[in-house]
Amino acid sequence: MANTPLHTQFDSIAALRQALTSRSLSAHELAVSALDAAEARADLNAFLHIDRDLTLAQAHAADKLLASGQDAPALAGVPIAHKDVFVTRGWRSTAGSKMLANYVSPFDATVVERLHEAGAVSLGKLNCDEFAMGSGNENSAFGPARNPWDTSTIPGGSSGGSAAAVAAGLVMAATGTDTGGSVRQPAALCGVSGIKPTYGTVSRFGMIAYGSSLDQAGPIARHAQDLLDILDPISGFDPRDSTSLEHCNGSANVPGRIRSQYEQALQAQEAGGSLPLKGLRIGVPKEFVNDKLDADVAKAVQAALQAFEALGAVRVEVSLPRTELSIPTYYVIAPAEASSNLSRYDGVRYGHRAAQYGDLAEMTSRSRTEAFGPEVLRRIMVGTYVLSHGYYDAYYLQAQRVRHMIADDFQRAFADHCDVIMGPVTPTTAKHIGDNREDPVAEWLADIYTLGVSLAGLPAMSVPCGFGGAQGRLPIGLQIIGNYFHEGQLLAVAHRYQQATDWHQRKPEQQ
Numbered sequence: 095m096a097n098t099p100l101h102t103q104f105d106s107i108a109a110l111r112q113a114l115t116s117r118s119l120s121a122h123e124l125a126v127s128a129l130d131a132a133e134a135r136a137d138l139n140a141f142l143h144i145d146r147d148l149t150l151a152q153a154h155a156a157d158k159l160l161a162s163g164q165d166a167p168a169l170a171g172v173p174i175a176h177k178d179v180f181v182t183r184g185w186r187s188t189a190g191s192k193m194l195a196n197y198v199s200p201f202d203a204t205v206v207e208r209l210h211e212a213g214a215v216s217l218g219k220l221n222c223d224e225f226a227m228g229s230g231n232e233n234s235a236f237g238p239a240r241n242p243w244d245t246s247t248i249p250g251g252s253s254g255g256s257a258a259a260v261a262a263g264l265v266m267a268a269t270g271t272d273t274g275g276s277v278r279q280p281a282a283l284c285g286v287s288g289i290k291p292t293y294g295t296v297s298r299f300g301m302i303a304y305g306s307s308l309d310q311a312g313p314i315a316r317h318a319q320d321l322l323d324i325l326d327p328i329s330g331f332d333p334r335d336s337t338s339l340e341h342c343n344g345s346a347n348v349p350g351r352i353r354s355q356y357e358q359a360l361q362a363q364e365a366g367g368s369l370p371l372k373g374l375r376i377g378v379p380k381e382f383v384n385d386k387l388d389a390d391v392a393k394a395v396q397a398a399l400q401a402f403e404a405l406g407a408v409r410v411e412v413s414l415p416r417t418e419l420s421i422p423t424y425y426v427i428a429p430a431e432a433s434s435n436l437s438r439y440d441g442v443r444y445g446h447r448a449a450q451y452g453d454l455a456e457m458t459s460r461s462r463t464e465a466f467g468p469e470v471l472r473r474i475m476v477g478t479y480v481l482s483h484g485y486y487d488a489y490y491l492q493a494q495r496v497r498h499m500i501a502d503d504f505q506r507a508f509a510d511h512c513d514v515i516m517g518p519v520t521p522t523t524a525k526h527i528g529d530n531r532e533d534p535v536a537e538w539l540a541d542i543y544t545l546g547v548s549l550a551g552l553p554a555m556s557v558p559c560g561f562g563g564a565q566g567r568l569p570i571g572l573q574i575i576g577n578y579f580h581e582g583q584l585l586a587v588a589h590r591y592q593q594a595t596d597w598h599q600r601k602p603e604q605q
């Protein structure tokens with residue numbers, strides 16, 4: 095296809111890096127080809143904001159570093175892009191909302207800053223559900239992003255633009271955020287890989303807040319190795335985020351921690367020879383096989399589990415008895431936190447201000463009513479209700495109690511039975527755009543397999559594991575869940591699977 099970005103010739107960030115350091119390719123050439131391709135795929139509506147001059151200035155800086163002969167930073171020249179909830183100097187940061195349609199931040203989010211320092215070249219800002227609230231990217235004020243495998247379907251949400259851009263080959267990797275599944279779910283529906291690390295691992299400074307006890311940043315890329323190349327440099331303690339951890343199970347939370355854990359895990363796996371995952375105990379929650387799961391998704395997940403067994407792993411049944419309860423629990427806690435976080439958009443300090451109003455109270459209420467979309471308004475209403483006097487104990491406090499039980503269930507499974515837990519990411523393949531519009535609760539129910547992990551603050555991934563849906567053309571993801579701070583091990587397990595299978599190498603037709 096015309097406008098194929100040059101980086102798509104390379105099947106990993108590592109291979110691209112080699113071409114860049116040997117100067118057989120320049121960051122400038124790469125960036126121009128990627129920008130052209132991104133503009134040519136406007137049909138995907140994956141990008142909300144592209145600014146060629148800003149991107150080319152970053153590419154120019156990367157080329158200077160690469161030409162200097164010294165050790166260029168690890169991602170010098172690698173084309174990436176950011177979910178539009180990370181604030182960026184220069185590019186607008188909208189969070190997919192009319193409220194912030196013209197907002198330009200005076201500073202970069204830590205994630206953006208760290209990738210910039212590592213030399214990555216940003217192509218711009220990616221579409222997402224408004225304030226990350228949604229599972230289909232249909233709640234964006236700027237229209238839905240589309241799934242490159244079938245543009246009549248959703249890419250998943252809320253990091254839909256990120257997954258669509260990676261799946262369409264427009265960038266090598268993209269940043270995302272995951273509050274209740276927003277990295278894993280779009281990765282699954284777009285046939286790419288994604289990881290949400292342990293809560294507190296990656297700084298949220300400059301990440302527009304939604305549910306603060308749940309929000310975590312994570313990358314989306316083609317495969318586990320590329321995820322590592324992005325996750326490792328963005329992870330690490332940041333004093334500007336009060337939830338950022340200084341230590342992870344005794345190791346300092348610094349870039350390099352996840353990489354060294356990954357390398358150690360790979361080394362230990364070498365001892366297994368042709369059975370690298372010998373003895374790995376995979377917990378399969380019996381509650382994940384239920385009437386909500388489509389047959390084609392169940393089949394692909396079963397086949398993936400068999401592939402893991404062929405690599406030496408063993409399957410054990412585990413129980414996560416409160417899986418169904420994770421939906422009402424999450425949809426009390428997340429809206430409660432959202433209602434508080436979004437109270438800052440008052441028409442005075444940030445964002446949209448109504449053109450006409452009588453007094454201050456009317457100005458605030460009009461500004462908010464005009465600029466927030468229906469899903470955001472719904473969650474603010476739910477959140478305000480569950481926090482209100484007389485209902486707080488019955489809903490919010492109760493949800494917090496169940497949240498602890500859900501986290502305990504995972505710990506029981508890990509302590510007694512298994513090293514990792516596997517299952518589906520989503521109950522179905524990508525739905526058609528518009529299918530869930532009449533019934534917002536249907537969209538909430540689709541989060542059943544991802545919410546427990548988020549409530550517990552655990553790390554989890556999605557890796558491509560097959561196809562289903564109409565004509566078997568839509569991707570399916572396998573979820574791999576680890577215990578706290580086991581990101582490196584998760585990535586190593588996923589890497590072995592990806593060495594043995596080629597689902598992650600499949601590309602949609604137009605590429």
Ligand SMILES: NC(=O)C[C@H](N)C(=O)O
Pocket residue numbers: 226227228229251252271272273274275276277428541
């Ligand atoms: N933000 C997320 O992780 C997506 C989740 N479906 C939500 O709407 O809250």
